[in-house]
Amino acid sequence: MLVGDSGVGKTCLLVRFKDGAFLAGSFISTVGIDFRNKVLTVDGVKVKLQVCPHVPGSISLAALALLLLYDVTNKASFDNIQAWLTEIHEYAQQDVVLMLLGNKVDSAQDRVVKREDGEKLAKEYGVPFMETSAKSGLNVELAFTAIAKELKHRSMKLPNEPKFKLHDYVKKEVRGSGCCRS
């Protein structure tokens, strides 16, 4: 489930992941989008992800994973992350897979939240972090693949398989926005 303030790009991230396209403008709203299924092949195993944006109301207990988004061009959306985390800790499953995403990094001119600030917050809460762009596609596939891998490892629990470490995987695979690390 995709979670975060209105306008951070939940719908666009979902559409980019599912259809490989970017929706510009505001003609589409999260409430008009429901589940999107996509099958990813992870380490030779097919994992079906059912993704949906969170619509106002409480965080669903049914969600196995939450992608918590803020918009790097909107400070308020970043400041609200702590409130979202509190809500998540209160309402989501205890072992929900959680990842923090700073979206819209293609808008380098309008950036007001530094990458380091996202990293620091994520570290504080012990969640993996990456910056994304639904517009350019940066790290979008990676975010969902990382979740799929974690869920696959959790559900299969093969005895001889080394434990999958989501943090390490994300750190290794994540791409920077290419410029302006300010």
Ligand SMILES: Nc1nc2c(ncn2[C@@H]2O[C@H](COP(=O)(O)OP(=O)(O)OP(=O)(O)O)[C@@H](O)[C@H]2O)c(=O)[nH]1
């Ligand atoms: N530049 C840029 N714009 C984006 C990106 N992602 C989304 N947007 C724009 O941001 C606006 C809001 O995107 P949505 O995907 O509708 O945001 P949302 O979080 O689903 O919003 P709600 O439906 O209100 O909860 C739209 O105008 C998008 O085109 C991105 O990565 N880069």
